[in-house]
Amino acid sequence: MAEQTESYTKVTLLPAELLLRVYNALPSLFDAANLRATCHLLRSVWTLHRTVIVDALVIKKIDCYPYARQLLAKGRRGIPVEKKELADNELAMLVRNAATIDGFIGHIERNLVPELKVSGIPQAKRNTIYAGRSTHPPTLTPTERLRVIRASYQMWTILQNDDDTVRKEVFRLRPRQLWYFAELTDWARVAEFPSRNTWQTFQILKASKAALSRMYKELWDCERPFFWNEVPDEEGWGLYVIWDHWQDGLRNLICRRPVGNLEWDREGEPRVEFWDSEEGDELFVEGIYRDV
Incomplete structure (x- = not known):
């Protein structure tokens, strides 16, 4: 007991x-909450510097933080996005939600990444994106991870609405985000993300497919492209457009008129305004509209 008291005294002598x-x-x-509960001095340090501590332990560690806050705002408790000082239980909700999305990412990495081959893409692109590997790295790359996290928060947030609003929210997504969203909603049913209530996920799945069809009808007056083994069954159908090596192909699918499944008009003028740039696009070494 004397040794514990001596250690405690040494800690409390440290400057703030x-x-x-x-x-x-x-x-x-x-861990911070447990430390805070040990003595009055540590509690006072927490109270005085709470914003700095929360920034270090929560905000900077949660990818796509604005999307994480939108989920809290849409949730049952409706915590406004403009609320700057979150209560401890609200911060804990942020952390739990982020952990759930990490679980979804883990499901993708365990079930899809080991089977993903990249040996067929140009060597220059492999050198830039995958360090020359003929297989994908064992985890998502930083840019792939951001795409999944962003779409996951979008799915979860939209699911907080009634069925009519779900459709409206999905139809507002821009073309690039809509493709990621539509692809991941299909896989979310397999992974039971964000919950085991797959009927909810089915609602956004139907909305995303309808939104893709409407998008191509409005942009190009044609049917939307389909992937070669896109089958809407309970087993899902894998992922394609979220991968780094697929971004040039996705850009062509969006910015050129489709003339078949995964084929586009190679002679027509690309409509660059349909494509929204995002972090990581500089990794793609092919020309902006060069066919892959």
Whole structure:
């Protein structure tokens, strides 16, 4: 007991600046909450520097944080996006939601990535994107991960609406985001994301397919492209457009008039305004509209 008291005394003698560093070095918000409960001094450091600690332990560690906040705003408790100081239980909800999405990513990495071959793409692109490998890395690349996280938050947020609003929200998605969204909603049913209620996911799946059909009718006055083994059954059908090596192909599917499944008009002028750039596009070494 004397040894524990001596250690406790040494900790409380540390200046507040060092105690703040201890907080910021912790792996999670839950560890910070446990540390805060140990003594009055550590609680006062938490109270005084709460914003800095939360920024280090939560906000900077949650990818696509604005989308994570939109999910909280749409949830049962309706926590407004403009609310800057979140309560501890609200921060915990952010962390739990992010962990659920990490679980969805893990499902993709376990079930799809091991079978994904990239040996057929040009060597220059493999060198740039996949460090010359003939197989995909064992985990999603940073840009692939961001696409999945963003679409996952969009799915989860839209699911908070009634069926009529679901369709409206899905139809508002831009072409590139709509493709990622539509593809991942199909896989979400297999992975039981964000819950085992697959009927809810089926609603956004139907809406996304309808939105893709309407998009191609409005943009190109044609049927939407289909992938070679796109089968709407309970087993899902894999993923294509989220991968880094598929971005040039997706760009062509969006910006050129489709003339068949995964074929596009190679002579027509591309409509560049249909494509929204995002972080990581600089990885793609092919010309902007060069066919893959």
